[in-house]
Amino acid sequence: MKRSAFIPLLLALCLVLTLSCPVLAEPATVVCSFYPIRVFAENVLKDVPDVTLQTLAPAGTGCLHDFQLLPGDLRALDGAKCLVINGAGMEDQFLPLLRKEMSALPLVDCSAGIALIEEEHGPNPHIWLNALNARQMALNMGEGLAALLPEHAERIRANAAAYADRLTALHDELAAQLGGLPCRDIVTFHEAYPYFAEEFGLRVVASVTVEPDEAPSPRMIAETVELVRACAVCPLFSEPGVSSDALQVIASETKQPVYELSPITDGDGSADDYERAMRKNADTLLEALGTAEK
């Protein structure tokens, strides 16, 4: 073949290939602020191609009450499609700096439309510990990500809807399981459980501390002891990996047993980890509160 005939043929072949192949989506990185958001995103972005998930807070961070951005975090966010946040104040320690340093980075706020519980210090941010809130958060995430990744919008919305259905089923299952508890008073380690209590009709008599790293004052401990003594049954709930002297003092003063509830801020990262952890928390509550003779 003459060179003069070969080049137009090559161009024609390229044109045919270009027109016949689907447009490849740009690879995108979606960053989640912390663990529960990451688990929700594993479901909402299931089987969505060319999207990489990352989590800003390293494993073991827990809640983000004291989380500060390091220069490496800003580098990790540079070029990301978006940062998906819990909202409701959970990221307030670092959002002002992030907005200043990376004003163009889109944020997907999962808390939109969720009724917040007000504490003395402001809204309680632990909204994910309630299956119906988690459902709303997954749907919010789905809408936000579908708008930012329009080429995958259909799959993202379908994933969010399917996960929302699972979370509705989880709520129904746990509500049935916990509906007949004879006692409903609990004391928790940190102020993470009012949304969970609201969902299942429990009463958080006291929380030993507002934030996990904060040691309660002797006066707060004494007040909690009085509140627990006023209840017939009031088990205490620590958290995995927590060793709280204050909780031990309260337990020995009131002779109440200590159990463990997970705030679901750590885990193996699997897509069903939120559901498994919520079921485990419900089982623990049944064990702690479910004996009618107590």
Ligand SMILES: [Zn+2]
């Ligand atoms: Zn917390």
